[in-house]
Amino acid sequence: MTTERTLSIIKPDATRRNLTGKIVAKFEDAGLRVVASKRIHLSAAQAGEFYAEHKERGFYGELVAFMASEPVVVQGLEGEGAIAKNRAVLGATDPAAAAAGTIRKDFALSKGENSVHGSDSPASAAREISFFFSGLELVG
Ligand code: CMP
DSSP, X not given: OOEEEEEEEEOHHHHHTTOHHHHHHHHHHTTOEEXXXXXXXXXXXXXXXXXXXXXTSTTHHHHHHHHTTSOEEEEEEEEETHHHHHHHXXXXXXXXXXXXXXXXXXXXXXXXXXXXXXXXXXXXXXHHHHHHOOGGGOOO
């Protein structure tokens, strides 16, 4: 397995409840390293661009409004097979379907307010990391 990087977003429902540290601990316990990190408040335009692939979905407006509602913490995570490893730690999109011990099982409120986002493929990871970070900001 090769070393990869992936993009994580700790979403507004989690930053609001002061869960950033508890969520990062789960990444680190799973063998992922934080190689970039910042807390930002996305505009609706930025959130809409980030999630552009979901534009035709019924929940797009709700998703964009939620992601722009309060601060998020965006992070680059690195590790062996980091993309799959991160998604395993996140758990299923719907917390009701998420496995025990996953972030969404422990913390998510609903399918929409589901605490975390993680890139779903190498192509998405590359696009999403460069959406938020320059090469200089990624330090392994
Ligand atoms: P995320 O991994 O950030 O990728 C797309 C997001 O859309 C997803 O997590 C959910 O937060 C959101 N989403 C997916 N399905 C629904 C839904 N049925 N209702 C509201 N939001 C959804």
